[in-house]
Amino acid sequence: MHEFPAGRLAAWATAWLAGRCSYDEALDAVLGDTAHRVTGLPGSDEAVPLGSALSALRGLGERRLRLVLPVPGDVRGLPAVPGLAAAAVEAGQVAVGERLALVPEEAGPEAVQWTAFPLDGVASLPPAAEGTLRAVSGELDLAVADAARTLAGLGLARWHPEVPALLAGLAKPAAGPHLPADHDPLAVSVLGRASRLAKVLDLAMADAPGGAVTHRQAAARDVALRPLADAVRSAVGAAFNAVPREPLGR
Structure with missing residues (x-):
């Protein structure tokens, strides 16, 4: 992801x-x-x-x-x-x-x-509505706080010891994909955080070694992590699709 x-x-x-x-x-x-x-x-x-x-x-x-x-x-x-x-x-x-x-x-x-x-001959659709970068950044913060409790309850760190470091580093600047030099700095920051969280989600959604997660536990996990997955998805889309504003007077 x-x-x-x-x-x-x-x-x-x-x-x-x-x-x-x-x-x-x-x-x-x-x-x-x-x-x-x-x-x-x-x-x-x-x-x-x-x-x-x-x-x-x-x-x-x-x-x-x-x-x-x-x-x-x-x-x-x-x-x-x-x-x-x-x-x-x-x-x-x-x-x-x-x-x-x-x-x-x-x-x-x-x-x-x-x-x-x-897409010739296909009616153009308006792009899917995207939140502002500040809004999706805030939604990401809220989703992380809720998901942290879920991840702790799953004991994810026992199976994937890199997870605590990924979560602990969210407040620090994170390197994301290389983007154009004039890309919005906030978009770059949001994308770096979202990309790190996407890695956490990949680990969290994988079954524990040895099949330690039951079907019921897996279903509860998926439901609990869905808000975080939705927030990451919104943040990634808004960050990649951000374009710099044209200077006034142009």
């Missing part, structure tokens, strides 16, 4: 399309040390490098991509394109524009396979 290639693509492609960074900066930031290939681009019958997809976005007239984090029962922000909702829910993330939607899938430890869904 704590890796968001669709978020990186949304943030950096938007910055490049708006002229806020160079093509090379955007491509390097999204690629990192990972190989990326894209299938389904209009006019292409085979997989192409991610750089070709970036160029295609500008050629199609895209102005911005947004990160959408769908879950079963909540696919707000997804255009009604055959196959898109199912693929996006399975991936847990998708970068959505006006002309294309791109869904990532891990294709090995150092490879990401993207599937492009053309």
